[in-house]
Amino acid sequence: MTTETTPAAEKPAVRKSRKVGTVVSNKMEKTVVVEVTRLVKHDRYGKFQKKSARFLADDRVFACIPGDVVEIEETRPLSARKRWRVRAVVTAARREG
Numbered sequence: 001m002t003t004e005t006t007p008a009a010e011k012p013a014v015r016k017s018r019k020v021g022t023v024v025s026n027k028m029e030k031t032v033v034v035e036v037t038r039l040v041k042h043d044r045y046g047k048f049q050k051k052s053a054r055f056l057a058d059d060r061v062f063a064c065i066p067g068d069v070v071e072i073e074e075t076r077p078l079s080a081r082k083r084w085r086v087r088a089v090v091t092a093a094r095r096e097g
Helices: none
Strands: 018-028 031-041 048-058 069-074 082-091
Touching: 018 048, 018 082, 031 069, 031 082, 048 069
Parallel strands: 048 082
Antiparallel strands: 018 031, 018 069, 031 048, 069 082
């Protein structure tokens, strides 16, 4: 009797959720607050409404400043509220200097 086990390398890849939003705050160390805005159609009236949500995202390289448009990716829990990681800066805000 042969028992076949699936090696870890053959597991299907997990698709991580990605969102695009604007950096609102970078006052914490290694963490940025990203606000993601989306349009939702009202069930009864059909009017589109803006809904926004804020996510804490990990920024280890200190690449983000408020106003940057970034892409964030879902990851394992990094702290009590941080479950996202900055993947890329899509549009950089204007830097003074």
